[in-house]
Amino acid sequence: MTDTTSRVPVVGRLGRTEFIVLVASLVAVNAFAIDIMLPGLQQIGASLGEADPNRRQLVIPAYLLGFGLLQLVFGPLSDRFGRRGPLLVGLGIYCVAALFAFSTSNFNALVALRFIQGSGAAASAVIATALVRDVFAGNQMAKIMSLVFTVLMLSPILAPSLGQGLMTVMDWRGLFGFMAGWGAIVIAWVWWRLPETLQPEHKRPLSLKAVIEGFGIVFANRISLAYIIGMAALFGALMGFLNSSQQIYRDVFGVEAMFPLFFAGGAACSALGGMVNAQLVNRYGMRLLSWLALGVFGAAALTILVAALLHALPLWLFFGLSAVQFLVFSMILSNFGALAMEPLGEVAGTAASTQGFLQMVPGAAIGILIGQVFDGTVIPLAVGYVAMVALTAACVRLMAGKGRVAG
Template sequence: MTHPVASPAPSQAPHDREPTSAAERIPYWEFVGMIAFLMALNAAAIDVYIPGLSEIGAALGVADDNTRQLVIGAYVIGFGGAQVIYGPLSDRFGRRPVLFFGLGLYCAAAIAAVFAPTFGTLLALRLLQGIGAASTRVVALSVVRDRFKGEAMASVMSLVMMVFMVMPVLAPNIGSAVLLFGDWRVLAAVMFLFGAAAFFWTWFRLPETLREEDRRELSGARVWEAFRIIFTNRRAFGYTLATGAFFGVLFSFIAQAEQIYVEVFGIGAEFTLYFALVACFMAASSFANSRLVRIFGTRRLSHSALTGFAILGAIHFALAASMGGATPFWLFLVLLIPQFCFFGFIPANFNSLAMEELGHVAGTASAVLGTVQTLGGGIIGSALGLLYNGTILPMFGGFAILGVISLTLAAYAEGWGLYQRRRA
């Protein structure tokens, strides 16, 4: 028996409203899968290109490794910056029109990239692709908030984040597999197919979730009012900043992982297996969060996990410092795996807590949250990556500091009280 998206099942917390038509009754599993696919689309568009960067540089006359990385950077800039535009638009016109416009732009830019004659053209198209993809992040979170709140929303987002966290592991391998049968241009074609699949799936199966009474007038005053609501809501503002700071952890790890595995520990190409191992544990903890959050509550679970994350980061830093800059590899894994298990209990819960009181401006709120996560976390992670000095000290020192900063911001959001369970 399938569960309606907007109708409470025995194991689910109450939702905002009952479904008003049969068209809204899609199975719970399909709803979660659809939202997860929209979120994973972005991770795939970033990471699937990683194995092809050298080939792109050779084909388009770009010799410098750092310049080739702009293929990734251009997409991230478009994706991170455009979300603040889609938020107010989705609160005015609804979730579906904004999603389909963005997916259409994504697909058009992806297919055009197949025929990009120069590196500059490719970068422009990747920027446009990121701008289009920004709608998927905004709409995905908005739709979940339209349907769920509190611990029910945290449970759904945990399942979504599980897929999102696995994608950075799968996408480079997908890219490598594609390059066995074609050149880098085929990667762009694959991204078009991913986008087209998302477009048609949501076109036929995703109902409009924004209620007529929640639609906001699209005027400067009304848009400013929505932003004012977000930035003056202590809980929303605090958890938005806490999430942005904490996402610096993920971007930092991605930026330094290859150098640490290869240069510090002397592991060759098989380092991707260890990278995948850590990501799998992180995804598993995110799945566990979808169950445990109903037992322990969103706050108690995420605050405790963040405390554990910061403590493990400090312990790892201290041990590495006492051993000349790095622990033995076995100890590195023994400490890193539980630390990223803690990671899996935090982003979904913090997203839900930030959105908890903002259902009436969910589109704008999800846009602000996404922008802070992507741009803020990306900048922090890149800065930590630049501090790499041939040891693991900068990364784990950064982990401990970011953990403490995030926990402090969470405490601010809760009026300086942590680990409490509250009913929405």
């Protein structure tokens, strides 16, 4: 396919730019629901009588569990009924759960509501990817995914500060009020402006046999599966950093007070990487950029590992190499996501749900493993980085081949 392929035009009053912004807003629904909660965890526990700080953290994984599992449901639904209907249902569940969370007085109920909220948000994640695949193909699809990914990586910069700001005028309930309001705005936007992008001939019957066949198509495509596995491995490396980063900056480098600034700096580099990829992908192609970015990520990981083993890893070097990794990480995931989706246009919803599930669940498990072996040094994280890069490179090379690097 050519770089400018757009098999399904964006119809109605929704132009290309508005389409991109709307898809990015769907992604932000989920991103804000995670990152905006970070400043409020302690206040939530104190307000609802939960004294155990470890149990207070359940507000986050409960959401992620619902988000990961229900992607497997919304994918086949969107392939059967189109994108608009399941998307509106999922966003509605998200908003209703946020409203109930706003008024709850029981911590266990809040955890359950977060699971339900994440379940609804799964629709926005799956269908955002399917929408892009419906409308664009080839390098153009990777360019759009890069722009969307840029918005996603801006959320760790904006959301915690927004959450802290909301809590200066309200208590933690204001966080859920914001989420419900934002979700309602996106629902209205989708209802009035988004056309149906799934063509009638691509609709699949919703039966157990058809669903199994749809997932079979995804798992039988070696190229797509290779990139999905690669995304899961690299997402696991990222989760390993997120799980142990605060301890690293506190225990290894002694700069705990500046941790939010370092975290925001890494997120800014990821956003920059998305913008760079969007500018370069049409010229150099998804595969070439993916391999180059993966090589840079691996080289930075090896440098961190060697320097840590030699006890010669100052803060400036660790942060500089981490910034480079964050920059190329967004390039890798944008291109891998597009490469995984490109052969699966006839089951885009199921493919997106499989991609999201395999990235979220195994990736989170890898991240937990990396985080749990933290030993007061950067070595476990660096070993995890190197291992996941090696797994990704081997998997993509053996299952997908280098392919034509220009495309």
